[in-house]
Amino acid sequence: MSIFSTLFCSKSDKDNIIKVLDILEFKAQTQSKKVQLVDVRTPDEFNSGHIQNAINIDSSSEEFNLEFSKLNKNEAVYLYCRSGARSKRCANKLAGMGFMKIYDLRGGILNYK
Template identity: 35%
Template sequence: MRKLLFLFLFTFSTLVFAKTKLISQQDLLVNQMSATPHQIIDVRSPEEFAAGHVKGAINIPFDQIEQNQNLLNTLKPSTLVVYCRSGRRAGIFEKTLTEKGFNLLHLSGDMNAWQAAKLPTVK
């Protein structure tokens, strides 16, 4: 019951903060096996990313959008799946990129839910 409440609160906070459409963990896993997978963006700190992240994710910290603008511009034609630990930083990142015309999805529950579901991570 606690886990369910925990997941609900983080998902709800994500919905309130950002209006980006959600992608479920299961849908992301299926998408990653497709011929044209979405690009996953982990907006946590480099230290958090190094400790474990979703396979295929690249790290662009939420507060380093401008420093990574050239990389982001190369990704603009793609659908980007964004996540952080709990949703706050991803919401900030999503707001900025939505204003720049990017096509975004938000990983439902972020890394907290991914780990709670015991889904695979890489270091």
């Protein structure tokens, strides 16, 4: 295996690891369950309202990698942001960090309410 393939997932690998869920699927998989649910918006956005039981790891924080390294890479992680752009970027980053099951909320929290 080359160093390139170790550091980067191919598009087909990411398609198997990252799934974008619609609101109904996302709610069904996260509500009333203990999951790794992460809001990747800023702390101010998070404090203005977030999905119950979510933790906040700011996508632009210098602590991003450190905070995500505390999560279990073998368990599913559910991501959302405001509209879906930041969580999509984070999902790709997490796939490169070795997370195996990543679920991204289509349309972000704007779609959730």
